[in-house]
Amino acid sequence: MKLLLRGIIVFIFLLLIWQAIVSFFRLPSYILPGPLQVFNTLYIQADLIGHESIPTVIETFLGLLLGILLGCLAAFGMAFFKPLAWGLSPILLVSQAIPTFAIAPLLVIWLGYGLASKVMTTIIMLFFPITNAFYDGLHRTEQGWLDLAKTMNASRFKTFWHIRIPAALPHLASGIRIATAIAPIGAVIGEWVGSSRGLGFLMLNANGHMQIDLMFAALFVLITFSLSLYFIVDYLLKKIIYW
Amino acid sequence: MNYTPIQLENVSFSYHETLLFDHLNFTLTPNKITCLLGPSGVGKSSLLRLIAKLAPVGKEEKSSGIVHTDTSQITYMAQDDLLLPWLSAMDNALLIAELNPAQCDLKNLVRNAKDLFSKMGLRGSENKLPKQLSGGMRQRVALARTLLTDRSIILMDEPFSGLDALTRLEMQTLSAKLLKDRTVLLVTHDLFEALRLGQEIYILSGHPAKITYRLILDSPIPRDLADPEVIHHQAEIFHALAKDKFL
Numbered sequence: 001m002k003l004l005l006r007g008i009i010v011f012i013f014l015l016l017i018w019q020a021i022v023s024f025f026r027l028p029s030y031i032l033p034g035p036l037q038v039f040n041t042l043y044i045q046a047d048l049i050g051h052e053s054i055p056t057v058i059e060t061f062l063g064l065l066l067g068i069l070l071g072c073l074a075a076f077g078m079a080f081f082k083p084l085a086w087g088l089s090p091i092l093l094v095s096q097a098i099p100t101f102a103i104a105p106l107l108v109i110w111l112g113y114g115l116a117s118k119v120m121t122t123i124i125m126l127f128f129p130i131t132n133a134f135y136d137g138l139h140r141t142e143q144g145w146l147d148l149a150k151t152m153n154a155s156r157f158k159t160f161w162h163i164r165i166p167a168a169l170p171h172l173a174s175g176i177r178i179a180t181a182i183a184p185i186g187a188v189i190g191e192w193v194g195s196s197r198g199l200g201f202l203m204l205n206a207n208g209h210m211q212i213d214l215m216f217a218a219l220f221v222l223i224t225f226s227l228s229l230y231f232i233v234d235y236l237l238k239k240i241i242y243w
Numbered sequence: 244m245n246y247t248p249i250q251l252e253n254v255s256f257s258y259h260e261t262l263l264f265d266h267l268n269f270t271l272t273p274n275k276i277t278c279l280l281g282p283s284g285v286g287k288s289s290l291l292r293l294i295a296k297l298a299p300v301g302k303e304e305k306s307s308g309i310v311h312t313d314t315s316q317i318t319y320m321a322q323d324d325l326l327l328p329w330l331s332a333m334d335n336a337l338l339i340a341e342l343n344p345a346q347c348d349l350k351n352l353v354r355n356a357k358d359l360f361s362k363m364g365l366r367g368s369e370n371k372l373p374k375q376l377s378g379g380m381r382q383r384v385a386l387a388r389t390l391l392t393d394r395s396i397i398l399m400d401e402p403f404s405g406l407d408a409l410t411r412l413e414m415q416t417l418s419a420k421l422l423k424d425r426t427v428l429l430v431t432h433d434l435f436e437a438l439r440l441g442q443e444i445y446i447l448s449g450h451p452a453k454i455t456y457r458l459i460l461d462s463p464i465p466r467d468l469a470d471p472e473v474i475h476h477q478a479e480i481f482h483a484l485a486k487d488k489f490l
Contacts, residue, residue: 142325144321144323144325145325145327147292147295147297147319147321148319148321148325148338149342150296150297151295151297151314151317151318151319151392152318152338152339152342152343152346152392153314153315153343153346154342154343155343158341158342158343159342162341162342163327163342166327166329167327169329242329242372243328243329243372243374
């Protein structure tokens with residue numbers, strides 16, 4: 001709560017400086033509109049921005065969900081079958097080295113102009129942090145716990161299920177936090193590269209038409225969405241993975 | 244009554260090329276608490292891990308010789324309580340039911356667990372998470388888990404060394420009561436702990452380590468530290484320990 005209050009205070013302070021700069025230098029609105037004008041546009045164009053938010057929100061959620069699912073599956077597979085880890089870890093590393101911007105146009109060609117290519121961009125961006133965090137967690141189980149399971153003659157599966165997985169969940173949680181922070185970026189990048197809907201499309205379009213105020217208004221909505229999503233996920237993770 | 248729970252025959256163990264013990268021979272007496280006393284770093288923990296077949300692991304640990312024992316009859320309690328942070332105190336104590344359900348009769352186990360919790364003064368803490376418990380309570384839950392694993396041999400690796408003096412005394416008294424007539428091998432560097440709980444006391448010392456001293460005490464446990472017998476042996480053991488250190 002304190003963090004939120006601090007954030008709001010800093011935010012308002014920055015807005016004041018921004019407004020002061022715009023007023024003092026009499027900047028034209030196609031170079032830099034003041035925050036008052038941005039909020040005004042946000043109010044007037046609420047319907048449009050709201051409408052364009054829907055696809056972005058859906059892409060983010062789908063990408064996040066599928067990315068977490070696939071990331072967990074990959075981590076499981078790698079932890080259980082050594083050959084898979086041998087083959088998959090270099091691919092994972094390479095996938096992280098490729099700039100998303102470079103392959104996003106390809107994804108549009110392969111998967112089309114619609115939802116699929118944006119979801120895929122998002123998945124590619126957050127697959128690695130999830131897999132990496134979870135796999136790491138599955139590998140760093142406290143030796144004492146494993147010894148304990150061994151003296152109890154627990155099977156490999158029981159040890160995995162009752163000890164290694166729960167012990168790795170806090171690691172997975174930090175992976176999910178990072179993924180949550182990137183997921184909206186993935187969706188917007190996907191939209192930038194090729195789409196006819198979404199906040200990314202709206203921002204690019206507004207920029208092209210010198211409607212900088214609309215661009216900032218859309219950006220504001222995007223940031224608000226990203227932050228809310230992050231805080232909600234963070235809260236849920238703390239509740240569910242309480243250790 | 245020729246049952247030998249643990250017998251070591253010419254057992255050697257090295258860690259990073261350093262020989263910790265060499266051709267060690269040792270036989271554990273059943274239904275007694277045996278204390279293996281020795282300075283830190285002498286290889287007491289390694290010996291317990293070797294007996295429990297938890298060592299050698301990796302390239303740096305090497306062993307030879309024969310350990311005669313049935314590992315399915317061994318339960319192990321470490322210095323760290325090793326409670327799983329996501330399970331309640333009761334679920335931690337009942338860990339064997341999760342990890343090896345085939346081995347136990349759940350109804351019986353739960354009844355024993357409840358009984359133990361009230362004997363140990365843990366009643367009311369059944370649903371608490373480990374992080375909500377004090378160090379002494381956590382160690383009591385670990386002891387409950389060890390007892391509920393219900394094996395005939397209990398290996399204990401300095402189980403009370405992380406506790407403050409008063410809690411340690413409490414735990415020793417409780418253990419003496421609960422471990423009566425069980426076959427226990429307790430490793431410790433605490434002379435007083437050995438004298439309070441040990442029915443047989445061995446000193447492991449030297450590099451590589453050997454058993455340099457053996458004492459059998461028949462008086463009931465837990466012994467009072469002011470007991471003349473204890474005071475007498477205290478000096479003797481202290482000399483036996485110090486001889487190795489300062490000569």
